[in-house]
Amino acid sequence: MQRSAVNAQAMEQGEPESVIVHVQLRPRRGATRKCLAALAALAAEHDDVSFAVTGLSKDDRVVRVTVGVDLGPRTAVAKFSPQAQAAYAFVSAIFTSLYDHMPVYTAEPSGAERAAAAMLIEKASAGMSAADVLEGLPTTPASPVPAPRMPGPGEPIPA
Numbered sequence: 001m002q003r004s005a006v007n008a009q010a011m012e013q014g015e016p017e018s019v020i021v022h023v024q025l026r027p028r029r030g031a032t033r034k035c036l037a038a039l040a041a042l043a044a045e046h047d048d049v050s051f052a053v054t055g056l057s058k059d060d061r062v063v064r065v066t067v068g069v070d071l072g073p074r075t076a077v078a079k080f081s082p083q084a085q086a087a088y089a090f091v092s093a094i095f096t097s098l099y100d101h102m103p104v105y106t107a108e109p110s111g112a113e114r115a116a117a118a119m120l121i122e123k124a125s126a127g128m129s130a131a132d133v134l135e136g137l138p139t140t141p142a143s144p145v146p147a148p149r150m151p152g153p154g155e156p157i158p159a
Contacts, residue, residue: 054066
């Protein structure tokens with residue numbers, strides 16, 4: 001995870017044309033340590049890929065860990081450069097080997113999620129466990145699911 005902290009700084013100061021893909025892992029609250037350990041093991045297998053934990057949040061059931069993977073300069077991605085190929089292989093490995101943690105592509109994390117991720121990296125490098133850091137995070141309310149729209153008077157119901 002130390003390597004990802006260095007890469008996070010490089011990604012923030014990197015060139016503006018760099019393409020970053022965000023993948024969110026959503027382990028259940030009790031499996032967060034296992035998820036982070038699996039992510040670290042996967043990162044060790046793909047040491048040529050630049051990535052960082054860019055977001056962190058939680059709700060009552062899951063922890064959302066957002067990983068930003070740097071694909072490289074936009075022009076090199078279009079030409080499918082070796083850096084882009086390695087990054088795509090890493091993202092593919094996230095989806096195949098960490099499928100238990102429900103990976104999904106996601107948008108760029110919010111400022112609060114970025115701050116929580118920075119705190120995780122900082123405290124983990126100081127020796128604090130990920131579980132202790134997560135306990136200190138506020139729980140975000142789950143977004144309510146809207147009720148289905150009922151048909152209006154005289155409106156036909158599609159079959």
